[in-house]
Each structure stands twice: as C-alpha cells, then as structure tokens.
Amino acid sequence: MTDASPFADPKNLDDKIEETARFAPKFGADGLLPVVATEAGTGRLLMLAYMNEAALAKTIETGEAWYWSRSRGELWRKGATSGHVQKIAEIRTDCDQDAIELVVEQTGPACHTNRKSCFYRIVVSADKLKMKD
Template sequence: MTPFPPPLSGSAQDETPELRPRFDENGLIAAIAQDAGTGEVLMLAWMNAEALQKTIETGRATYWSRSRGALWVKGETSGHTQEVIELRVDCDQDAVLLKVRQTGGACHTHRESCFYRRIEGGVLSFTGKAD
C-alpha cells in the first residue's frame, strides 16, 4: 500500500501541486542523485514508495536495492551518506531528482560519481579515479 495518492490522467499529472509519484509495474521510480553544490550527476538508483517516504521524512537518501530486495539508506554501512538538500520530481512524476550533500564517494567503486566512464567512438575511457 503506497502512502501516496495515485497518479492523475494526462496533463493533469503535469500540473498538479500534489505529490503523486508514478511508480512502474515493479513499484519503482528512478532516482537521480545530483551534487547540490556542483550539479554533477552522482548516481542513478531506484525507490519504492517506502524509500521515497523515508527520504522525505528523514532527509537522508533511502533507496530500494533491487539485488537485495530491501531498503538501503545510502551510507549506512560505508559512511558515504547523502543528505538531501532538495527533492524534485519530473513533469509526469515518474522520476525523482535528489540534490544532495554527498559525504565520500557516491559510487560503490569509491569514485565520486557512478558516471566515471566516457564513451568515445564506442570505446570507454575513465574520467574518475577510485579513492
């Protein structure tokens, strides 16, 4: 049971002042973490309704781990926390943007961002170093 009202139809969803997240068929919504200071995209993760609600309530980024099938508070074990400075939804509320104050690396590889490889002519080049 989701704590959020269901999405509206058509353009009504784009203009509503109510939070009505549009979760996918697996009950998930894409969550993009962005450094609040620099604007750098740090990571893409997933949230279910409970993770989104906990993020709103606590101000700490909480995600749904698809591999573990459990809630995951960012930094709970690594210490690499994400304090949520601002939380946004896109136009039709099927993605959320977390502007965060990141402590430590955001990526499980210990890099600042999960987007540390650039595609150039079909070949990957590394742009960031691990700690």
C-alpha cells in the same frame, strides 16, 4: 502504491499531472521509480538508483537518501556501511512524476568504487570506454 500510501494517487488528480501542486509519484509496474542524485552546489550527476514507496517515504521522513536494491531485494540507506551519506537538500519530480531527482549534500564518494560519481567513464566507441576520474 498501497492503500495506506502517504502519496496522492496520480489517477485521482483534478489537475493535469504536469500542472498539479500535489505530489503523486507514478511507480512502475515493478513498484519502482528511477532516481538520480545530483550534488547540491555543483549539480554534478552522482548516481542512478531506484526507490519503492517505502524508500521514498523514508527519504522524506529522515532527510537522508534511502533506495531499493534491485540486486539484493531490500531497502538500504545510502552510507549505512560506507559512511558516505546523502543528506537531502531538495527532492524534485519530473513533469509526469515518474522519476525523482535528489539534490544532496554527499559525504565522501557516491560510487561504491570509491569515486565521486558513478559516471566516471566516457564511451569512446561501440566497444571502448575511457576513464574520466
């Protein structure tokens, strides 16, 4: 986190991290936080992505999902090119604040393959997948 971080520093909490009412996300050594997006209403898992501090701050500020692209090394707004925007219904953090769940209203498919979810294959065996959608 930067010195100008809008988030509480997890090292400076008075309460245990599991019981605090302060938002103090623990970004990894790479500066990233894993994020799952689930569909509001159904709870369906849509995708897994990563956020850096800037992506998390923009998500909170705009009410739309922003992520950090590890492959492109840049910030991106979900749906910027496809139009398949994720509107935030709720942002949740896990017990030790090192992962985020975005509960979203998904416009169109979540996956870049044009499927509703990125989790569209079932592992049948060590070397075989089965398509679900």
